[in-house]
Amino acid sequence: MKNKLSIITINFNNKIGLRKTIESVISQTFNDFEYIIIDGGSSDESVEVIIENKNKINYWVSEKDNGVYHAMNKGIALANGKYLLFLNSGDFLYDSTVLEKIFMNEHKADFLCGRCAISRKGEVIHITNPPEIHTFQTYFKGSINHQSTFIKKEMFLRFGLYREDFRYNSDWEFWIRTIILNNCSTEKINEIVCEYNLEGISSTENNSEAYKKEIFDVCSQPILQKFIPDYEYWSNEQKSLAPLYWLKSKKILYIPVLFLYRFALYFSKKR
The missing domain is CATH 1.10.287 (Helix Hairpins)
Structure with a gap:
């Protein structure tokens, strides 16, 4: 029988963050999910942290990959859940009951968009609030939070995986491709799903030329250039x-x- 949820954690040389992420997942009161960890061949003690918790992990692998989105795509291929949640090492579920509160009810939307506590150096500085209705304005110089969005696996089967040629913005490109250009459905979830650490690469390098080039690449599509x-x-x-x-x-x-x-x-x- 298919799980309601697959949680996918991507990690590379972040044993402290990985431990925190794993602890937040395995302490959940909700248990109708599978847990997948894709490690990029870490040289620190990340694998030891995984092995310590292997009885609570459904699948894990530690091998070299071609970047974050390649690792996520590997997780998608393994996932059996109706919904997928990408919780990278260092990010963690907000409390032990959050999944139970969300999945105590049935959901039909393609994307379940929850709130996220944004932190820097261990201190929460902002809590996101996704919109009720998603328009292009939502994503024009903005986005929703990846770590607090539950995505139907069906979306990847219908519209393709994350672009692996992107380093920073493949999740944003996926929102444009599915929610905006293909009118996929969304549901706002009022729960704070997770805490997201602002020290991640997509946050610290968002002024780099490579980051801007990815944005330009998406926005240069003829249909988007109409507006x-x-x-x-x-x-x-x-x-x-x-x-x-x-x-x-x-x-x-x-x-x-x-x-x-x-x-x-x-x-x-x-x-």
Whole structure:
């Protein structure tokens, strides 16, 4: 019988983060899931951490791969769950009951989008809040969190795997390919699913030329070019109007400035 969920953890030379991730998974009160760990041939003690917990892990492998998304695709090929959750080493489920609270009800949507606690140096600095309705605006210079999104395995069978030529943005490209261009369904989950460590490569290198090139590659698709220029235009317009919006939010300043503007306008017409 198919599990409701497959949890896939990708790891490379992060034994401390891996231990924390594993502990958060195996302590769950919900148990209708399988756990898969894909290690990229770590040279630290990651494999020892895996072996210590092997009775709670359904499948694991430690071998050289071609990057994060290649490792994720290997996990997808092995997964048997209806939904897949990618929880990389160093990220961890928010509490021991989170999966039980989410899967106590049946879900039909292609993507279940939960909240995520974003942390830096062990301190939570922000909690994400996915939208009720996903439009291109959701992903235009933004995204949803990968670690708190449950993805039907069927999505990968219908629309293909993660692009392995991408180093940073293959999950974002997958959201565009499925949710935006193929109108796949989403459901907002109000639970905080996990805590995500901002020291990951996609966060620390998001100003690199390679990162920007991947974004450009996705956005250069002809169908997206039919409306991206409009988004760029209105984004620039919003930036230019930002001082006005700020001023309008400060009534104590906005009212006298508005009065002076109208006063000047009145006298300019009198001339």
